[in-house]
Structure formats: structure tokens, C-alpha cells
Amino acid sequence: MKKTEKKLTIHKERCKGCQICVLYCPKKALSIGEKLNKLGYRYVVLSKEDACTACGICAEMCPDVVIEVWRDNE
Amino acid sequence: MKKTEKKLTIHKERCKGCQICVLYCPKKALSIGEKLNKLGYRYVVLSKEDACTACGICAEMCPDVVIEVWRDNE
Amino acid sequence: MSSKKSFYIDLVFSGFGGQGILIAGNLLCYSALLDGREVTFFPSYGVEMRGGAANCYVVISDRQIGSPIPSHPEIGMIMSLPALKRFENVIRSGGYLVINSDIISPEEVEREDVNKIFINANSISKDVVGNDRLANMVMLGYIAKRFSVVKKDSLISAIKEVVSEKHKKMIPLNEKAILAGYNLKLT
Amino acid sequence: MSSKKSFYIDLVFSGFGGQGILIAGNLLCYSALLDGREVTFFPSYGVEMRGGAANCYVVISDRQIGSPIPSHPEIGMIMSLPALKRFENVIRSGGYLVINSDIISPEEVEREDVNKIFINANSISKDVVGNDRLANMVMLGYIAKRFSVVKKDSLISAIKEVVSEKHKKMIPLNEKAILAGYNLKLT
Amino acid sequence: MKAVYKKPEVLKNPCFHFCPGCHHGTVHKLVAEAIDSLNLKDSALAVIGVGCGVFLYDYLDVDSLEAPHGRGLAVATGVKRVRPERIVFTYQGDGDLASIGMAESVHAANRGENVTVIFVNNTIYGMTGGQMAPTTLLGQVTTTSPYGREFHRDGYPIRMAEMLATLEGVALSARVSVCTPKYLFDAKKIIKKAFEMQLDNMGFTFVEVLSSCPTNWNMSSMDALNRVKEEMIPFFPLGVFKERKMPDVL
Amino acid sequence: MKAVYKKPEVLKNPCFHFCPGCHHGTVHKLVAEAIDSLNLKDSALAVIGVGCGVFLYDYLDVDSLEAPHGRGLAVATGVKRVRPERIVFTYQGDGDLASIGMAESVHAANRGENVTVIFVNNTIYGMTGGQMAPTTLLGQVTTTSPYGREFHRDGYPIRMAEMLATLEGVALSARVSVCTPKYLFDAKKIIKKAFEMQLDNMGFTFVEVLSSCPTNWNMSSMDALNRVKEEMIPFFPLGVFKERKMPDVL
Amino acid sequence: MNKLFSRGSDALAMAAIDSGLKFYAGYPITPQNDIPEFLSRELPKVGGTFVQAESEVASINMLLGASSCGFRVMTSSSSPGISLMQEGISYLAGSELPAVIVNVSRWGPGLGGIGASQGDYHQATKGGGHGDYFIPVFAPYSVQEMYDLTVKAFDVADKYRTPALILADVMISLMRETLIRRYPEGIKPPEKSWAFGERKGERQKIIKSLYLKGNELEVHNWKLHKKFEEMKKNEILFDKYLCDDADIIIVAFGMVARVARSTIELARENGLKLGLFRPISLVPYPEEELFSLTKTCKNFFVIEMNTGQMLYDVMRILGRNVNIRFYGKPSSYVPTPDDLFNKAKELFNI
Amino acid sequence: MNKLFSRGSDALAMAAIDSGLKFYAGYPITPQNDIPEFLSRELPKVGGTFVQAESEVASINMLLGASSCGFRVMTSSSSPGISLMQEGISYLAGSELPAVIVNVSRWGPGLGGIGASQGDYHQATKGGGHGDYFIPVFAPYSVQEMYDLTVKAFDVADKYRTPALILADVMISLMRETLIRRYPEGIKPPEKSWAFGERKGERQKIIKSLYLKGNELEVHNWKLHKKFEEMKKNEILFDKYLCDDADIIIVAFGMVARVARSTIELARENGLKLGLFRPISLVPYPEEELFSLTKTCKNFFVIEMNTGQMLYDVMRILGRNVNIRFYGKPSSYVPTPDDLFNKAKELFNI
């Protein structure tokens, strides 16, 4: 069985660091990084890439449409 | 037993001939007369004085406070 | 009515609703229009809706008319006691109160400096058309003639303008009542 | 500052909420009042509530002050990147951008016709008071001295006006931070 | 001789300008009776809406304040907040209270202002000559619904007593009628109770009175009376929709 | 690769001006998703109230009309009556819809205007800086209730979804939240249903979305999220309070 | 030719229908109820929509919605109701949305009375609403003008994308006189590409009055002001009567101007040369036309049914070198020709 | 002496409290929220009532209720909200009820913007509401005047039984500068025997604006007008700065006048004799005082943050024999002293 391909696009310049995605990620794969983006916020990073199952919940919950999630599982 | 004294005061100049009192008089003692008052309305008259029991319903129902009812029944 | 001095006459019609007050006023307007005059008609209005009252003003002139509500009209057609009370003091001094004496007794009128004309219009209506419902037309006919307001022909031709489609058959009766008033001789 | 030409200076303070922007602005005002000058203070406002931004304008003069919002202030105290972006083009030509270089890297500044002064205010604050929370005071101290805005004594005495009752014990730390900025020598 | 019925004291002048058979007169009487019986002549303060009831001060000997059309309950709020000792009531028609005044009515109710509302619902705009009201029944012909009220165009007749009863701030919400002796006696009781509750600082008290407007319904008084019974009551059921037994303390 | 989640098509510019953690962004997304999924980009017409959502047109690629504060539903009525083929929705805050706009809101609902309302209830005035709203909870401190909302002075938090559900003209009245994934998915469904019902000419559809305003609540996004769950939902229960299954024909 | 004996309000409503009115919203108020009553009956017959709104505030905002869709829209009310519309009128102006607003004005302030009055002149002409804008205002003085100026108002509203006001009074509205119902040829509503129609993949349209960025609101304000300057060039209406040789020129509008005509005839019969200047468009005001009269006449007599409002404009326009007298009557009884004649004699010492 | 470094809005709110404000009702709107926020905190402490109303319409009507009981009442808002109050203001005027209304005006029309503007001059001074009335209007230009003129407004409101308006702007409202908090001695609220108090068997009191019988409304209207005439005699406030020898006199109010002072200094340093005339009471306008300047000066420079509103009054007052120039800036950026100096040179060709 081929491994499911997945991709998380984080539009970091839009992230406001609210942590809603971090809270609801079922795998705790996300966290807030140290660096500031142009808006002056510490933005989210996918800190445990392997843990991510591309379930999309982070993206659904993000108020600022920062995250897009893709999967290829034929 | 002394007969109950009663009195109906009809302020005929205020009567607008709406007939509400006539309708609700339980004894059908009231009726609308032929003559016009100063306002131009045919006003109510106590046409069956004896029938009246001074129950006061006509007065209660009259929108224009035309009728006052008195009774003395000690 | 001289050719130099322009023609101008103003009237108020007043009574209860149902007495055809507005119809009478309107009929006079249409007649005057047929005579080629300028006409304004102004119905009463008030804050209170009174079941009772109905009034209107009519001004007829051969020039453009100023106010359609004359402060002191010359002629009042009075069909109820409240109407008398309301307009008695409004008629101009030297003007005319034309009063339906079947409804208002002469002693109700207080003013001295106006001319009072009493017409038993209900009775006349009863006489000529069988009921008192056209008292307004009787009064109007009289006024039209007495004060040379409009031409007789115009008055008659205008009836159809104010009688609604479904009451068409009433036109001849109206005509009768008007003529009764028109031909009325009062002393 | 000559005795003939009147004294006038206008500044804008800008950064994130929490950086003490308004406190710095206010402190400058109270100091200038102690110097006996006319002062106006104008806080920013906007339709949007942004968690982030905080700005204010301060004008100090020895005459009655016109607009409390100068169109092109001479000096900008800049504590965040958005602040830089917003006010960079507002400072008057030949004016000064005083920038916290611990937050904004020099290459972010685009304008050529203004003087740029970079202060590593967070680091200095850390050095003198143990944390970076008084970077605002470091910057303010520098500005006060560099542009002869207010007297040192006034600046120090005014601290108590802007520090709330329950933070009283912070006064000496504020003083330290201000003096650090005041005594700063930049090349 | 004792009076079985006599003109209420506070009714200084009962020569109402209302049309024959109009229930505004009846409602004026009932309010006057309540004021008499609770001895409120000095303390009552009427806030009068714009509608056929606008001349209430000509009839009732109580301090009176005329509110702009629809704003009775904002005005009453202003009065009651600074003169809590006065017994403040508004007298408003359905156009006034439920159409233009909807926001002020709902919010005063929601705030639980300690005032009493006498709401005269006659399913029409009386004073202005018979236009459609928010309470006009479906199918009812008015001068601005010449083809009958149609819900797609005009919406539904609104039941204020029920709607307001859903609000926490409301202490009493009731609908009464004065079209039969029995209903009238009920109405009398409820109106009195509303004032009593205000005296007890219970909060917002609201009495909707179904009323006739023979003139603008184009009906005789008798037919109008019947219409209240046959058409209005079925749509606007009588009753007490909410009655708080305790003052408003959480 | 297939998108598990990608930016809705109609969301032309997701660089929201909203504060960190503000649910306005989430609600904008959900509306955009509904428009995408029902293919309404060309037919949707937004009537935008005045509040933090006032710049909706900067984000959603739909024809947009700015209404005066509180008048969204009067404006939407005007639009829908002459352009019934457009799918009209209002986007309004609690100050806008439930305070100043109360009369317009209740009457549009009562008329059963065939429009959809997205009502963002964050218990506060966001745009103007945190004043008390009609939905502010008891005890809540705001800039104009510095000692906490007190019902005697300020009235009760008003439950719009429940109140409007009592009106005949309303086809759908529901309250949703976006504070957890489960609630968010429910919200998504309801918002879509509201638009579908408008497409089916069912009448007035109303979706109240409980939302956070971390800035004016003086809270972190996380605490704000919690407040929605712990304080708001208990007072403003989620659910569908009315759903008409048939179009509005008597 | 369609010659009728018509009520002013009906004439206005007919003009609206002839102009292609699509949407009317209004709230009852005396003395203008004939207009909504007429339209509730007639508008549906021509495919228009009549809505009785819950208030005047709702009415004007419904107009904002319907107008944004490119249709001709109208509301009518009377003074207190017009006050309630001021925010909405300002929004219409700011959003550049055409609409016709009819004020059958009554007597204020407050609930006042329902008689005729000209007490709303200031409100109508100097922006009752907030912000820097003017809207065109027309003042009919006959049943015919109720028709003609309504047609004009729709035309101007569309042309300049602005709300336009008809300032009428109860007399002209309730009275009946002859009316020729003639929709002028050549007047056509313009295409409204800015309005919401079918979108069909076009660019998103936004209609708003909020301008926050940079100086865009300043630009917008000047744009609105330019419209007003354009209107001054193109839309001025006035009436002059026997001004050429007049020793005293009456300046009056609406009902009063009507009475003044009779006064002038009366005066001339008595050897006194009076003339009349009547602004028909109150905004834009016929300033040049009025001022040019100072070449031949030094006496001006302003008459209004208020305590002096248009007087402010007349003083501004004529300056201090002529003799201006004022007679005000804040009363529901329109003065008679005699009244005015006597006043003229009294105030000008003749 | 209580010398503070205070925000304009706080100064105003303090003045209200010092004047004995008993009831405030208002609805949030930028940029005047500091006033209700201050009062919601402070008013209860002195036994007053603060109500956040559901709207501006409700606010003004709550004032009507509370004022009828004889207490000092106030509301505040900004332009769109003030438009919504116009009906209520007209009712207050008609019912002769005192109240203070604060307009921290913003930029219209419509939603417009929140910057400083003087676009509401017409609305404020020429009756945004219906009917024939004027209300006093005061325009502060400093934090100190925010205090002083609020005290004045309460005083005038009571004295004439009229609503009074403070026309402020966002700059003066949000800025801080020094304030001396001094309630003037000798100013006392009058007894209000007309108001609802305890009745105690007295005659029924009726407060209303409906006058239907005979000519009672005419009488009432003239009564209101007389008040205005009285105010003209007693309540005019203005400021003159270096007018005596001026070649050009700037006429400006509020914020702009403040900038103009600096302009004048700048100009005089450059050898140009400018002066300033600043109306502080916009209603009643200092007409005589302004006109009397034409004796010594023929050049007048009107400057406003709008496209020309007070200009109408200045033209009316000065007439056509002097040279009037106008510079308008409907923009949230208050012009600088330099701007005005340059404009003066340009417009007067110097």
C-alpha cells in the first residue's frame, strides 16, 4: 500500500499566531514558532511533520485561512 | 322589604348612538331614540324604565361615559 | 360680473359624511370647468377621524387661483349643526350661510353680519325624488343659480363626472333635485 | 532653540500595544508641561480595533498649538515593523526616524531623505533593568536629549504622573532606563 | 344613593373626540378607574404616543408628556429613571408601539423598565385614516392594502403580547378585550394589576387591549364589536402570557 | 493532489484586518464556502452592516452594498423586492442587528423577506471599541458597563434566535458556534441550508453565530475560545429553533 | 392630451408611475397619505412594488436597497418623518444613489400641526443630514407642477446619481385642479451600469459611502460638490412675473407665490407696480437670476410661511445694497392677496 | 485651582458632571466613545443615571423624558447619529425642553470617515430637524473650551428651555492639553416649575408640541422665534485676534481657527497683516461683530474643513462690497499654518 502523500501549505505572512489550529490539531503537530512575520506575529509552524495526517482540521478552524491541506491517497 | 331605589343618569349630549349599551343591557331596557343631540347623533333612551335593574352593565360598556347608575338598597 | 372686474367666488360645503357634501363640491367644480373657469377644490382633513364631519372648499375664478382654502369664504352650504358651529364664524362678513333648515333650526345661528338663507332641503328632496338623500343637490342647485356660480347646462352635464359607474341610473334623479333647487324661489 | 524663533517640535510614537507607546508619549508631555510649555497629545484611533497597533502624536511648543495631528511630524519613534510601514512616509523630509533595531532590521527602511537612528533598545533595557520591557523608556530618553525636547529633571519628575499607583515600585527602573537612553552616545 | 357606576374621578372631561363605538373611550375609562382605585392621581404620569389617543391629557387629569410617534417607551424610560416614584404608563396604538416603535418597545421590555404599557390594538392606523398596521389581519382591506393584507407582501399580523412575553425583563404580558362585559371586567382587573405590579417594582408590565375602530374598518359599531369577537380574538387570543410573581432579582 | 482544505474560490483576499483569533474571519470563510458550494458567486449579493465586518467586500468577491448601521434588513428588503433572482444576505453584528436595528430586523423577519441573515454575536461592540451590546452577558465588564452588566440598569442579554423563531415569517432560525471542530461543521451545514432555503423561496433565514472578540474581551484567543464554550453557549444555547419544511403558503 | 381634474398628490403619484417608478416604500403620516394610498392601488398594476415600511427610517433604507439595483424609487412623508430620514438621505448622497423623496410638509417643530407650512426650507436646502452635500430640491405651486416637477426630480436624480427632494405642502397635495398628464418626450432614464443587475461573471460591484484610505474621502466630497456645481449650471428653475418694471419684487415659493400672483394683480389695479420672483428649484437656487433683478429694482419683499428661512438665502444673494423686507406667517392659514398687499404697503411705507 | 492635563472628551464630561448632569443616554459611535465611557464610570458616583440606549433615536427620546422631569440631561454622538436625532431635537425644541447634545462630528456624508470635519455646520445651524426653530450651537477649539462651553450650553439650555448643541470634532475630543476645571460661580440651574416633580394636588401639567387649535401654533412659533432673538442679544460668543490693523481677516471656527492663529503669527513675521475672527457661538452667530470689521478691512478669508458652509452665513452678513475668499478642505488632515498662509497669498494675490 502506497503511502498517502500529503501537504500542508502555511501562508505564514497571514498567520496571527492565535493558536486555534495548535489547540485543535488532533496530533499536536503544530506549534507557534519563535520568529515574527511581517505583521509582527509569531507564526505557526508544522513542528512534527510526520505526525500530521492531513486531516484538515487546523485549516478548517483557522480564522485567517492561513493553512491549506492537500492529500493524494489513491 | 323596601324596594331598591335606582337611578340612571344619561348624559345625552355625549351619547354617540353606538348601541353598545343597548346590545348588552340584560333586560333590553335601553334603545336608541329618534332625536339628534348637538353632536348630531341619535342618542340612547331608557325606554323600559321598569325593566332596568341598575345592574350598571350599560354604563360599564359605554365608551363615552354617557351613563351613570345609582342604587340605594339598604 | 363685469368684464373688467374678474370673476371670483369661494364657498365652503359642510355637513356629515353620507350627506354628499364632497359630491356637491366636486359637481360644482366640474360644472365650473365646463364653463371654462379656473377651479380649485380642497377637502377637509383633520388629525382626528370623525365619523361625522365632511367639508370642502371650492374656489372658482377666471384667473389663476391663490389659496384653495379661503380664510373667509363668501358662501357656506351648511348641512349639520356641527358644520354650523364650525363655519359660522368663518364666513366673511356680508357673506351667506345657506342652511338646511330640516336639520338646523334658525335660532341656532348666532351671527348677525351675514345673510342667512334657510332651505328645507330634505323635504324638497323627498318631494321631488321620493327620499331625502338628495338634499345636497337641492342646496347646490339653489346656490348655483342664486350666486350665478355656474351655468345650468354645465351643472347638468357635469353630473355624470361625479356619479360612479354603478350608480349611473341615479343621474336623472340628481338632475331633478338640482333643478328643484335651481328653480327655487325664496322670499 | 533661539529666543527669537519660537520653540516647536512634533513627534509620533508608534509600535505594538504593550510596548508602552502611549506611556512614553504621555511622559514626554508631562515633562514638557513641567518645562512650562504648551503641549498636545493625540492618541491614534481607527475604525478597526487592531490588537496590535498603538500610536500617538505629541506636539510641544511655547505658543498655542494648532493641530495636534501634524501632517508630517519631524521625529518618529518606531517600535515595530507595521509602525515603520505606516509612518515612514509621513515623517517630514529631513526629519528623524528613531528605530528600535532589536525589532526592525535597518534594511527595512526605504526612505532616503530622512535621518535614520537605530537603537538596540531591547538589549539596552535588558542590560540596565534586567528585561526588555522598558525599551520605550530607553528610546524616549535618547530622543529627549538628542533633540533637546525636555529637561532631564522634568523627564525624571514626570515619571510618577504616568506610572500607576500599583506599579509605583517600577519608578526607579523607569528612571534607569530613561537615563540609559539619555546618556546614550551614538556615532 | 350609591353609585353602581359613575364617572371615574380622574376623568376630568369625558367628552371624547373618538368616533361612535370606538374602544379608545372604553380604555380611557378603564385606565381612569385603575388610577382612581389605586389612588394614583398625583403619582401617575402618562406618556402618550401619537395616534387617536394623543389627546389623553384632555380627558385624564394626570401629568402628561407627549412622546414622538413610536418613542413612548424611550421617553418613559427617561422619565422613570429620574422619577422612580412616579407611576409611569404609556398609552400607545399598534402603529405606534409595534411598527415604528418596535425597537424602543422591545428594548424597554428587555431592560425590564418598571413602567406600564397600555397598548391599544385595533389592527389599523386610526388617526391617519385607516392604513395597514403591523397587526392588520391577513386579508383585511385597508387604505394601503387595498387588495387585502397578503403575507408575502405585507408580512403577518404581529402578536406583541406573545413576543414580549419571551423577554426576561417582562413582568406581565397580557391581552384583554373590552368587547363583552365579561372581557371588560377581566381587562379592568389586569390593568389594575399592571399598575399594582409597577407599584411593587416588578418591572415591565404590558397590557394589550383589542379594540375596535368602526370608522376605519368601515363598519357600524355593532359590526365592529362583532369583528373583535369573531375575527380578532381567534388570531389574538386573550390571556396572560407571562406573569412574574417575584420582583426582578436574580 | 486533492485539497482537503483550500481557500474558498470566492474568497478573493483572505488578508483579513481582524484581530488574532477573531471569529469574524471564520464566519467569512464559512459564508464563502457556502457560496462556493452552491455556486452563488454571481447571484449572491451582500448587504453589509456597520461593525468589524464592514469590509466584507474586500474579502469576498460578491456584489456588495453597505447599509447604514442597523438598517441591513431594510436595505436587503429593498434589494430582494426588486431583484428576487439575487441571493441576498446580510452580515451583521449584535449591535447592528439587535440594538439599533431591532425594528428593521423584527419586521423583515415578520414579513418573511426571502433573505438570509448572518448574525455575528460576540456579546460586544467590536468596531467601536468594546461597549456593551444587547447580547452582553450579565456581569460582563465592557467600556460602558464598567461595573459589569446589571439587569436593572442594562437589561438582559437578548436571545435573538429564540425571539425571531416566534414570528410566522421566519423559515429558519438557528444558533451555531465555530469554537470547536464539531460546532464548526454544524455551522457550515446550517449556513449552507439557509442559502438553500432562500433558493427555494422559503422565506426569512436567520443564522446566529456565537463569536469571539479577544480584543475587546481583553483575552487571549485561547481564553476567548473558552469563553464562548463555557459562558456563551450556556446562555445562548446552540440549535435550530425553527425550521419550516414547506414554502410559506397558507 | 390627458386633461384631468386631479388632486396634487395623485398628480405626483401619476408622474412617478409615468416616470417608471419601480419601488415605493413609505410610512403613513398626515397629510401625505393619499400618495401611498394611490400607489398601493396603482403601482402593482404596472409591475411596481409597494411596501408599507415599519417606519420612515426603514423606508429610506429600503429605497437605498432598491435604488442600488438600478430602479427608480420613491418615498413620501411629512416633516417629522423626513427628519427621521436624514441619516438615510445622507447615505444615499454619499453612496451616490438616486431616489425621489417627497415632503408634503406640515407644521413644526415637533408634532406641531398638520397645516401648511414652509418651516422645512432650511432642512430641505441646507442638508438636514450630516456631511457635506446638497441635494436638488423642487417646490411645486400647482397640481400641474406636482406632476412636472416629479418627472424632473426623477430625471435629475438619475442624471447626477443623487437623492432629490420635492418640497410640497398640504394645500397643493390635497387640492384638486386641472392637470395635463403628459410625460415629456425625450426624457429617458439613463443606463445604470453601476447598479446591481445580473452579474454574469462581471467584476464585483461595491456600493458604499465609507472612504477611509488616504484622501479618498476628500476626493469623494469634491466630486459630490462638483455635481452641485453642475446642477447650478443646468437644473435651475424659476418663474418671473411682471418683474421688468416692478418697484417692489416679491420673492416667494410654493403656495405663497401663488397667492402673491393675485396680490400683484391687485396691486397693479391699484397703481402699485409689484412683481414676483419665484424659485422653483430651491437647490440649486436661481442666484444669478435673482441678483440680476437688482439692476432695475431696489425693493425686495420676501414672504414665507415661517419666521424667515429663505430670507437667509435672499439676503446672501442680494447683498446689503438693496432694501429687503420680510413678512413671515408660521400659520396654517395661507395669507390672502389682500394680506400681502397691505403688508407690502405697510413695510415699504406706501 | 484644579489644573489637569486632560482629554477634550473628559473635559466635556467633567463639565457636565460639574453642571449637575443627572441623566445621560447615548449610543456608541466613533469618535466620541470616550464621553459615554467616562460617564458610565463617573456619573453613578454622583447620583446620576447613565443609560446606554438601543440607538440614537432612543437616546434623544430618553432625554425628552428625563428633561421633562426638570433634570439636566445630555447625549453625545457623532454625525450619523446626530442625523438620527433630528426628529427628537425638533420635538425638544417644540416642547421647550432643555437638553445638551454633543456632536463630535466626523466626516460625511453617509458612513464617510472618522476624521475631523466641519461638514455638519449646515445641519447644526440651520435646523437638521423639521420646523421653524433654531437651537444654540457652540464650537469649542480647545480642551478648555470643551469644558467652558459645556457649562455654557447647560446654562443656555435651561435659560431658554431649548436643546443646545456642542459642535466639536475628533481632534478636540481626543487630544489632551491643559485644563483648568473651574465651574463658574454664580451659574445656577434655575427653578423649573414647569417640570414634572411631585404633583401634590397641583394642577395637571402637560408637556407637548402638538398645537392644533386656532392659531396657537403660530403664537407658539413666534414664541420660539423670540427666544432666538433674545439669544442674539445675550448669548453671542466670539473671539478676535489682531483684527484692528488687519489687511485680511480670517473667519474660521473650531480646530481650523486654532491653526489660523499660528498662520497669523507666521504671516505677521513675514510682514503680512492677518487677523482672525472666530465665532464661538455659531447660533446665534456674531453677525454685528463680524460686520463691524468691514469698517476697517475689506478682505475676508473664510476657511472651513468642508466645501463651504459657514461661507453662506459670512456672505450674507458681509454683503457684496467686500472681498470674500474661501478655502475648503473636506479632509481629515487639518491644514497646517503654512498651508493657510500659502493659500492666503494665492487667493489674495500677494
Ligand SMILES: Cc1ncc(C[n+]2csc(CCOP(=O)(O)OP(=O)(O)O)c2C)c(N)n1
Ligand atoms: C414620525 C411620524 N411618523 C408618522 C406619523 C403619523 N402618525 C400619527 S398617528 C399614526 C399611527 C396611528 O395608528 P396607531 O398607532 O395604531 O393608533 P390609533 O390611531 O389606531 O389609535 C401615524 C402613523 C407621525 N406623527 N410621526
Ligand SMILES: Cc1ncc(C[n+]2csc(CCOP(=O)(O)OP(=O)(O)O)c2C)c(N)n1
Ligand atoms: C447611526 C450609527 N450609530 C453608531 C455607529 C457606530 N458603530 C459602528 S459599528 C457599531 C457596532 C459594532 O458592534 P457590532 O454590530 O456588534 O459588530 P462587531 O463590530 O462587534 O462585529 C457602532 C455602534 C454608526 N456607524 N452609525
Ligand code: SF4
Ligand atoms: S489558527 Fe491560523 S492564524 Fe491562528 S495560529 Fe493557526 S494558522 Fe495562525
Ligand code: SF4
Ligand atoms: S354605549 Fe354610550 S355612546 Fe353608545 S349608545 Fe350607549 S350611551 Fe350612547
Ligand code: SF4
Ligand atoms: S378613527 Fe378609529 S381609533 Fe380613531 S377615534 Fe375613530 S374609531 Fe377610534
Ligand code: SF4
Ligand atoms: S475588535 Fe473584536 S470583533 Fe473586531 S476584529 Fe477585533 S476581535 Fe474581531
